[in-house]
Amino acid sequence: MSSAELMVHAGVTRYRGAFWRLYKEELTLILRRRRNQALLLVLAIVPLFIGVAVKLSSPRGGDGPQFIGQVTGNGLFLVFTALTVALPLFLPLVIGVVSGDSIAGEAGIGTLRYLLTLPVTRTRSLVSKTLAVASFTMIAVLTVSLVGLITGGVLFGLHSVTLLSGDTVSLGNGLVRTALVALYVAIALFGLAAAGVLVSTLTENAIAAMAATVGVAVLSALLDAVPQLSGIHPILLTDHWLGFGELLRSTVSAPDLLRWSGLHLGYAAIFLSLAYARFSTKDVTS
Amino acid sequence: MTTEADPRTAQPPAPEAESACAVRTVGLTRRFGDQLAVDGLDMVVPRGSVYGFLGPNGSGKTTTIRMLLGLLHPNDGQIELLGRSMPGQLADVLPLVGALIEGPAFQPYLSGQANLRRLDRSDATADPATSAERIEAALARVGLTAAAGKKFRNYSLGMKQRLGIAAALLRPRELLVLDEPTNGLDPQGTREVRHLIRDLAEDGITILVSSHLLAEIEQIASHVGIMSGGRLLRQGRLAEVLADGTAQIRITTPDLAAAAGLLTELELLEVSVQADTSSVTARLGALAPEDIAAALVGAGVRLRGLGVERPHLEELFVSITGEGFDVLR
Numbered sequence: 001m002s003s004a005e006l007m008v009h010a011g012v013t014r015y016r017g018a019f020w021r022l023y024k025e026e027l028t029l030i031l032r033r034r035r036n037q038a039l040l041l042v043l044a045i046v047p048l049f050i051g052v053a054v055k056l057s058s059p060r061g062g063d064g065p066q067f068i069g070q071v072t073g074n075g076l077f078l079v080f081t082a083l084t085v086a087l088p089l090f091l092p093l094v095i096g097v098v099s100g101d102s103i104a105g106e107a108g109i110g111t112l113r114y115l116l117t118l119p120v121t122r123t124r125s126l127v128s129k130t131l132a133v134a135s136f137t138m139i140a141v142l143t144v145s146l147v148g149l150i151t152g153g154v155l156f157g158l159h160s161v162t163l164l165s166g167d168t169v170s171l172g173n174g175l176v177r178t179a180l181v182a183l184y185v186a187i188a189l190f191g192l193a194a195a196g197v198l199v200s201t202l203t204e205n206a207i208a209a210m211a212a213t214v215g216v217a218v219l220s221a222l223l224d225a226v227p228q229l230s231g232i233h234p235i236l237l238t239d240h241w242l243g244f245g246e247l248l249r250s251t252v253s254a255p256d257l258l259r260w261s262g263l264h265l266g267y268a269a270i271f272l273s274l275a276y277a278r279f280s281t282k283d284v285t286s
Numbered sequence: 287m288t289t290e291a292d293p294r295t296a297q298p299p300a301p302e303a304e305s306a307c308a309v310r311t312v313g314l315t316r317r318f319g320d321q322l323a324v325d326g327l328d329m330v331v332p333r334g335s336v337y338g339f340l341g342p343n344g345s346g347k348t349t350t351i352r353m354l355l356g357l358l359h360p361n362d363g364q365i366e367l368l369g370r371s372m373p374g375q376l377a378d379v380l381p382l383v384g385a386l387i388e389g390p391a392f393q394p395y396l397s398g399q400a401n402l403r404r405l406d407r408s409d410a411t412a413d414p415a416t417s418a419e420r421i422e423a424a425l426a427r428v429g430l431t432a433a434a435g436k437k438f439r440n441y442s443l444g445m446k447q448r449l450g451i452a453a454a455l456l457r458p459r460e461l462l463v464l465d466e467p468t469n470g471l472d473p474q475g476t477r478e479v480r481h482l483i484r485d486l487a488e489d490g491i492t493i494l495v496s497s498h499l500l501a502e503i504e505q506i507a508s509h510v511g512i513m514s515g516g517r518l519l520r521q522g523r524l525a526e527v528l529a530d531g532t533a534q535i536r537i538t539t540p541d542l543a544a545a546a547g548l549l550t551e552l553e554l555l556e557v558s559v560q561a562d563t564s565s566v567t568a569r570l571g572a573l574a575p576e577d578i579a580a581a582l583v584g585a586g587v588r589l590r591g592l593g594v595e596r597p598h599l600e601e602l603f604v605s606i607t608g609e610g611f612d613v614l615r
Contacts, residue, residue, distance in 0.1 A: 018410030110391030
């Protein structure tokens with residue numbers, strides 16, 4: 001046997017790096033799919049479109065998404081504008097499609113039974129698919145951010161950043177803050193992605209799972225918009241998604257950001273625990 | 287089931303628990319709602335056998351296979367695969383088991399080769415260093431080399447089926463579970479699969495094959511199990527199961543009346559004269575065929591031929607599971 005041999009147990013050899021290979025296969029499966037590539041393209045168009053629109057229009061104050069007024073002064077703000085625009089609909093849509101498809105998609109076309117009888121144990125299957133969905137979430141956020149950064153840089157230039165509080169920090173500082181913004185948004189969206197994985201273990205119909213996941217985000221946003229329900233607003237899945245603005249103040253409120261990130265990860269933990277409980281005992285009849 | 291080594295007395299790493307059975311179930315039961323899909327199944331597939339798993343649609347074959355492979359959870363009963371219990375030791379057993387379950391299923395937008403690569407890379411117990419050659423060999427074995435780069439969605443039904451078999455053959459196996467392996471194959475493909483199964487069986491691999499093509503099974507199986515309504519009605523060596531069926535004697539002679547008269551005298555049942563083939567048939571009872579021959583010759587009946595006809599698997603199958611075309615449930 002090769003030197004990669006890890007251990008022999010009951011006549012079966014397990015090879016080093018097996019989980020890493022499994023994870024890579026799952027992520028590759030997502031990224032090679034034309035539909036998912038098209039979704040990333042849509043995300044890339046968001047900052048491009050906003051950037052060009054701002055460039056072509058005369059400066060005008062007041063209306064429009066958060067940060068749009070600062071874009072002409074500093075291209076870096078195109079990243080924040082694009083994320084603000086993409087967060088209510090485009091990003092949840094993309095995350096909902098990919099996460100809802102994760103297990104239901106394979107169950108629907110029947111490949112799940114062959115994956116599980118390889119065997120990939122149910123735990124490894126769920127963990128690898130969840131990690132692949134999490135990676136894709138990060139890739140989706142980076143797509144918006146990087147295209148926003150490049151478009152903003154080309155159209156408006158990148159300069160030292162005037163924060164919301166009025167102070168000015170260097171461009172380097174601004175870029176670090178931007179990276180943290182992207183990370184925060186990815187963590188926030190991971191709560192939704194975990195909901196998608198859970199829904200995906202409940203059905204063999206991938207389209208239904210995708211729709212239900214996007215529905216979770218829409219429902220949460222709706223509840224968040226009803227003033228009479230302000231009591232539950234702080235614990236809604238989507239309530240703090242736009243909280244990344246905190247990172248653009250001179251004194252970043254770390255406790256707030258950590259608490260909100262904790263909420264998102266807490267949601268993810270609950271959804272994934274339920275997904276595990278369901279998937280580990282699920283009868284695979286497809 | 288003659289020798290049963292106790293795996294607990296073995297030294298680690300545990301050697302193959304040398305059970306003589308590749309598959310053994312005890313009282314395996316599965317309900318869907320209030321319907322008993324599989325009812326107290328005691329299945330025994332000896333190592334090295336080709337076990338034809340038969341039964342009408344909806345008789346519980348697929349449910350059984352899914353339980354054997356850990357996809358469905360039994361309500362009751364035990365499963366032993368290659369001497370290890372399922373689903374507890376799933377991760378240790380299934381690498382030694384290749385399976386084709388209810389038809390092939392692959393990623394439609396990946397090529398046949400890419401699909402096999404995906405499966406092989408996902409398998410913790412497959413050596414990544416030999417992956418490419420094993421994939422090539424498996425594709426060659428099912429005659430798919432030329433179509434390896436074609437997208438799965440563009441495969442014909444027969445090509446899909448072949449790819450499914452290739453996936454089961456990606457690695458050396460001790461047990462193959464093939465659910466309807468010849469489904470959708472052309473006559474050449476069916477023949478090739480039959481040869482393939484024979485070759486694999488000669489290598490000592492146990493094969494559990496379910497099929498509706500009883501003539502096929504009759505040619506390749508050493509053992510059969512016949513299911514109906516969730517129960518295993520017959521099981522054992524093919525020859526023994528077939529011997530359960532009632533044999534008939536066929537006498538070809540120009541002296542039809544005399545022969546028929548003598549057979550009736552000998553108290554054989556269901557004596558019937560077929561003038562068009564100049565033959566007389568009767569159910570073969572306790573009398574040996576050679577004694578009947580002697581009696582006929584002694585009575586001056588001119589014999590052109592005398593033979594014993596055993597029922598084919600198909601007749602036996604229908605007599606066991608019933609004539610009806612409608613699914614039972």
